[in-house]
Amino acid sequence: MKKILSVSSKNELAAFIDFPHDLYKDDPYYVPELFIAQRDLLTKHPFHKHNQLQCFLAYDGDKVVGRIAAILNNAHNQYNKANDGFFGFFDCINDQETANMLFDIATKWLKGKGVIGKIMGPVNFSTNEPCGLLVEGFDSSPFLMQTYNFPYYAQLIEGFGFQKDVDLIAWHWDGNNYDDKSVKLLNALTERLKRNNIIIRKVNLKNFKEETIKLREVYNSAWDQNTGFVPLTDEEFNYLAADLKLILDPDFALVAEQDGKIVAFGLALPNYNEIFKKIKRGRLLPTGIFKLLLGKKKIQSLRIYALGVVEGYRKMGIEAVLYGTIIKNYTEKGLKHAEAGWTLENNTMINEAIKAIKGDPYKKYRLYQKQI
Structure with a gap:
């Protein structure tokens, strides 16, 4: 039985941070984020003083199978005269049902905060932090402060109805x-x-x-x-x-x-x-x-x-x-x-x-x- 839980305890936060390590354990290009840095980002960053974020975990029985954060960036909305929301920290097994459950709960949370515009992402707070879904270039590890994901993520995101906003390019020498x-x-x-x-x-x-x-x-x-x-x-x-x-x-x-x-x-x-x-x-x-x-x-x-x-x-x-x-x-x-x-x-x-x-x-x- 699949279910979605809101992250509220230290143990749940640790499970949220650790899930990608299990998901990518056999991927030669995966780079784990430092636990202490991710914990501080999600709990102590100054972003939290004027914005809101809620993390969610997807379970299949007792096993974590996905995660997402719904992000209300008030500074973005004020600066851009918008009423939008964001999703970030998205990781998921290759299962559309699980992905849909995660996107659905994030959308409902944002609606509950009064968001009536768009939901955008993935961003891990905003474009000032790591952002964007990797869609080309899966044959090497990410550089510092860049994102990484499985190729199937694009299908999951687009399967929920998301459409391309803009592409970001990384250049190599x-x-x-x-x-x-x-x-x-x-x-x-x-x-x-x-x-x-x-x-x-x-x-x-x-x-x-x-x-x-x-x-x-x-x-x-x-x-x-x-x-x-x-x-x-x-x-x-x-x-x-x-x-x-x-x-x-x-x-x-x-x-x-x-x-x-x-x-x-x-x-x-x-x-x-x-x-x-x-x-x-x-x-x-x-x-x-x-x-x-x-x-x-x-x-x-x-x-x-x-x-x-x-x-x-x-x-x-x-x-x-x-x-x-x-x-x-x-x-x-x-x-x-x-x-x-x-x-x-x-x-x-x-x-x-x-x-x-x-x-x-x-x-x-x-x-x-x-x-x-």
């Missing part, structure tokens, strides 16, 4: 297989920017609190036209920044600054998924912490996580200098793989720029929507 034009032009472009009093520098980790304030302004300005974008509050951005500070490499955390004002930043992150993949069920204790500490210097890949330029400073060469500097440092460190993304499929300007430096559009993620 293998070894030195990239166009180094931006590296060759780096000095000339840097000098041209200096004539406009624009300098490129590393993020100042010693003055990280003040840097974070400036970076939030750039983030909320540079991405405000993206589908599903929601401005981050001070507390939300500080939460994200504190997490990223733990893993960033200063050589890949760059800002463009004019007369003390940050007008752009580029951030690439070591691909810690190379280590997380080896940490059983996402538990740092008793042995996972040693794998994490010992594996940091062995990471061979990099994810270009964010690159944004505020309006009025685009097409000045800042993007090329940020990319060129990241590529230069990537080469000097001897890394073997890099991923950039995601980018919106309809962001022609950035996509053409990535193609020009031989980026391979090797993975595609999809956001869905359905009228409630």
